[in-house]
Amino acid sequence: MATWIRRIVSGQKKRFQNEGFDLDLAYISPRIIAMGLPAEGKDVLYRNPLPEIARFLQTYHKGRSKVYNLCSEYKYSARKLSVPLEHYPFDDHQTPALLVVQQFCADAADWLARHP
Numbered sequence: 001m002a003t004w005i006r007r008i009v010s011g012q013k014k015r016f017q018n019e020g021f022d023l024d025l026a027y028i029s030p031r032i033i034a035m036g037l038p039a040e041g042k043d044v045l046y047r048n049p050l051p052e053i054a055r056f057l058q059t060y061h062k063g064r065s066k067v068y069n070l071c072s073e074y075k076y077s078a079r080k081l082s083v084p085l086e087h088y089p090f091d092d093h094q095t096p097a098l099l100v101v102q103q104f105c106a107d108a109a110d111w112l113a114r115h116p
Contacts, residue, residue: 021056023048031112037069038076054081066111068104070096084111 016023025035025048038054039047057065066084069076073092078085088104090096096104 016056019059021052021059023052023056025056037071037074038067038081039074040076050076050080054083057081057083064115066115068108070104 016025025033028034036048038050040050069087072089088100
């Protein structure tokens, strides 16, 4: 039932559906993925379940992934994802501070350069 609800919430957005996964995420490039917030508790009814994101990363990108949490409203554990995690927060549907954008871009560029 939760999967059905998440599909309704996604609307016309493309979802990653492969090998038992059904997640709100998209490959921007072969090395960069944009995804909906990993959630726990009641929020899994309409968001990606955090354990499924962890399983996805282990299945397709084991040892080659880093997660950036850009949401100021929610925090989640790097331990539960089993990957490095950075937090560059800004409020949902708002423009981030230029400094946050600069720091995020520098961190992501550095990580990508060190992990070809």
